Amino acid sequence: MQGKDYLGYSRSKTGQVLHNSETQCRSLGPACSSMKCLKYKKRHCNTITHEERLSIFKKIWTDMSWEQKQIYVASLMEKRETGRKYVKLHNREIELPTDYVKVTREARLKPEPYEVKYMNHTDLMILETKWYIIVSDQEKKAHDPTVTNLREIHYQSEGKIQIKLQFQDELTDLPQRILKKPCMIYHQRLYTDRLKISNKKYDHLQDLKSTLADEVHSFYENLPYE
Known part of the structure; x- marks a missing residue:
């Protein structure tokens, strides 16, 4: 002490x-x-x-004394509002899926709230991958020839490249390696309409309406089902 x-x-x-x-x-x-x-x-x-x-x-x-030390340290403290507030779902009213948008935005206030986008079936796209062939030089080593050493270059129709480093030399194939690079293309929408839930799940959701506010009932009544 x-x-x-x-x-x-x-x-x-x-x-x-x-x-x-x-x-x-x-x-x-x-x-x-x-x-x-x-x-x-x-x-x-x-x-x-x-x-x-x-x-x-x-x-x-x-x-x-120990008590005086505690009072002294407490007197030096400055109370400030926290920069980030953690939002709990406990005791929060979640009646619609969109209610999670507000909860997510409130989960962080600084430096700025989270950016939230409520997605639907029109945002889901078919992702298609296409591969592009890229021709590149092999890994360079010390004292390897560079582009400034080229004296002649020939492009063949089949994609082959031949070069000369000296005018009196014969044409030789350019050392090269073939790389494949993926390119993601969003081709078309994955769904043209909203997905339908099962008839059983629809009935269960209708039973839950008794626990929800009247103004949100229409959301559950208009759900597509089969």
């Missing part, structure tokens, strides 16, 4: 409690030299003298 040396307790691997844990006394550390504190004038770290630091250290660790 007073920042002095004391002998504490520890527990051995066998579970035995031992009175053998030495704790050194509290000591005043060096003054703050943080670059951020020097940059921001509101922190005032460099305005506190060594004598003032010693006085505060002695007052806290020697003169104050």
